Amino acid sequence: MIGIVTAPDGDLAQLTAVRQALFDAGLIPLMIAPTGGEPTGEGVDPVAVQRTFATARSTEVDAILLAGTPCPAVDADGARDAKAGAPGGPGAAADPRVVLLLTGAWRHTKAIGGWGTAEDALTAAGIPSGAVGIVIGLLAAHRVWDRFPPPPIRRPSALSWRPHAPSVLGYTLGMLTLGVEEEYLLLDPATGLPVARAAQVREAARLQPALERGEVQRELLQAQLEVATPICHDLEEAGGHLLRMRLALGEAARQQGCRLAACGAAPFTDRLPVPVTDTARYRAMHADTRLLTDQQLITGMHVHIGMPDRGAGVTVMNGLRPWLPLLIALAANSPLWQNTDTGFASWRTVVFGRWPVSGPPPSFRDADAYDRRTRALVGGGLIRDTGQIYWHIRLSENFPTVEIRAMDVQLRPDEAVMLAGVVRALATRALDDADAQHGVPPVEQEMLAAAVWHSARHGCTSTVFDPLAGHLADVGDAVAALLEHIDPVIKTSADRRHVVPVLERLLRDGNGAARQLRRLRAAGRDGLIAVITDQTTGV
Structure with missing residues (x-):
């Protein structure tokens, strides 16, 4: 860069x-x-x-x-x-x-x-x-x-050497790798309507030297694209990849007469649906669920955290469940839908929750229980394959990772990096708490589902479920409790500077949903589209 x-x-x-x-x-x-x-x-x-x-x-x-x-x-x-x-x-x-x-x-x-x-x-x-x-x-x-001249080399003695920085925790951030996937919309710069140019933009992206082969993927509808970072070891590395890919893909979109948009839902739509991407899987989904598929003009961000084994992945799933409402509230970035203010901060959460296996996952005893229950859904003919498990957290079937997919895609790349950092810190803390046989109190499924709905409705403008208190709390207080919870993990890490200042700014200026609505009221449709597409590529 x-x-x-x-x-x-x-x-x-x-x-x-x-x-x-x-x-x-x-x-x-x-x-x-x-x-x-x-x-x-x-x-x-x-x-x-x-x-x-x-x-x-x-x-x-x-x-x-x-x-x-x-x-x-x-x-x-x-x-x-x-x-x-x-x-x-x-x-x-x-x-x-x-x-x-x-x-x-x-x-x-x-x-x-x-x-x-x-x-x-x-x-x-x-x-x-x-x-x-x-x-x-x-x-x-x-x-x-x-x-600058190099400092003198100090060779530690056998007694003073340690493989990781000293920590009161059994796990450190460096032990868990991460990767981030982001989905984007392609919008007409004049009208803000979704445009079916994914194939053309992918082709233009192949000529962008900053993009590696395979980094830009098709999505369900022809007005959507997805990118995925390589495996990263720290937030600065992940942020560099996200900014690189947003800039290069944004340039490819501009060359094709459209703009890259990192908003969780298409704010404006035409009466005609966007065509589905021409693959056998997507055609089958459209045949099964025509209207629901047509309405998937929504985009999210997925954070993959590398796991030593599937048992650790289930531990992290169980440990992150209680934090889903707060993550959804912070990440809410889809207040508009089909030319209307929905009254929700994350309308994407509502739309995506219409799939049969979606929303917050249940808790699982171990990896065997997870595999048995998910395969029963496929074996019973209720879903086509495990790729249609759309829980907010799931184990990846293709990589040794746990995938957190609850969050809207973020307007600003540094906010995506912040959320990825929070997720990794929570995963690290969950593993350490499991080793120490203590942790955040479990939350019943009905309580968690209601708390997720509350976060989708209100975002950061009201109260949010605080898993440490077990009830709704002021957003600022819940974030303070979150930071106190993950501080033992991030306090000596370079990740901290990517998390704390950005969280503080988000609380001050509002999340993506609040900023979208504020811009729409101040500058109208044109002003909103400009701020979405500008911030997507880092302006």
Whole structure:
């Protein structure tokens, strides 16, 4: 990921050429400017800004390109941005937030390149332009390890060495790998209606060098696509893959005249249904459940957590069941359906709950009980195969993972990463609690089903079921209890910075459902579609 920092008066033709050159080289450009939007120029296609100076972070990129030196924007605040090491205001050499971005990249040994007046920004950041990995005119390596001398190697004695960081827990986050699947809608940029262009967008995605073969998958309807990250060992890795795939697939969609949308349900629909994807399985589903299949213009995110065995997977299923209502409330991102405000925060949860084996799973004694009961559903002819087990949590039949599929797809990629981090921390805690023979009190099936419905209805705007208290509680209190519960797992992990600040922002600004409704009321249909498609690709 290469961050391209530009000013409002930057040469758009030059930026477009640099951006395309990065794509051609198999790299992902991330456009960073003072404000969001799509700058345009005569004879040049608009280039979407994906980060503003206020939201860009050096940890997101592998290198930075400076298109000159951006002067302080009108919203630069010297006091707020003081840690950047440069004063704000009209007299400053560079916007203090750009200085902060550069100093962060410098400390993390990332390459910095640029052209024009870029050297002025380096001077403002106190970075010598002749240092290793600082190139005016072209970009060097991904990391510049010889920028700083290596520390002396300390070889631990046999008594002091440990295979994992010390922890009061038997399990640590690093023991459990994770992967994230995201489903997206394809929307017409002018009307916001779903468009049946999945095949065309998949074909265009094959030409995107940033996408690996097989990463983009078909879905039930021809206005839907799915991506899946590789196996990841930490949240930063998972977040990098999600942003990479969203950007590249978003570009493929744009080339086909539509936009990628990470909203849990299609907010606007036409009277004609979207055609089903032409596979034998999907045709059979449509023949069996015509109207229900036509109504599946919904998209979710699935988190896979690697398990040592299926017994551990059942332990995690049982341990995560009580937390499903809170996860659904936080992730709610589907308030609109067929041109209507549903009154629900997660209408997707309601629609998906219409399938015969869906909603919160029952608890299971062990893996044998899980296998026996799920195979009985198939053997009894009630479902076609175990792929039609649509519980909010299930064991994967194809991978050694437990799959959490209760959550709406997220508008912002960092919110998807946060939820994946919460799920992994809860799974780690569930395994450790099982070893210690204690844990969260079990919740009866009828209580859990009612709590899930309550979360789908209210999201984060009211109360939510707190599994530690056993009753409804204020959302802020329930989140505080969640963080206290997973703190022993994340407190010494780098995952914490991807979880806690994003959760705090979500409580402050609202989840995807609240932000969708707020934008619709403030800016109408056009404004809503713009914010959905912009935030999907990281603006």
